[in-house]
Amino acid sequence: MLNRPVEVPKVTEATALGAAILAGLAVGLFARLEATEHYWQRDIIYTPVMTEAERKRLYAGWKTAVQSLLHASGNAAAEPAVSDSRQ
Numbered sequence: 001m002l003n004r005p006v007e008v009p010k011v012t013e014a015t016a017l018g019a020a021i022l023a024g025l026a027v028g029l030f031a032r033l034e035a036t037e038h039y040w041q042r043d044i045i046y047t048p049v050m051t052e053a054e055r056k057r058l059y060a061g062w063k064t065a066v067q068s069l070l071h072a073s074g075n076a077a078a079e080p081a082v083s084d085s086r087q
Contacts (some may be wrong), residue, residue: 001055004046010043 021027021036030036050058054055 001050001059003050003052005048006046007042008046009043010041011039014040059074 009017011019017039021030021039024036025033
């Protein structure tokens with residue numbers, strides 16, 4: 001939906017890897033963040049193929065669905081908590 005490629009890491013527990021790297025930086029295991037770059041390796045890249053028209057149509061449908069849910073919950077005045085700089 002954001003029209004951006006998504007890089008998937010080889011390590012399936014990337015969040016845990018990130019936490020471990022930060023812990024290693026904190027205790028001096030690594031001198032700087034750049035020393036840990038080899039731990040992250042890309043497995044695959046998903047490249048968007050959706051047209052802009054389809055993206056806008058689906059996004060409009062999503063916003064309608066969110067508004068319907070907010071209305072049903074009695075919070076009709078609320079807006080979805082998302083930022084869309086494309087509009």
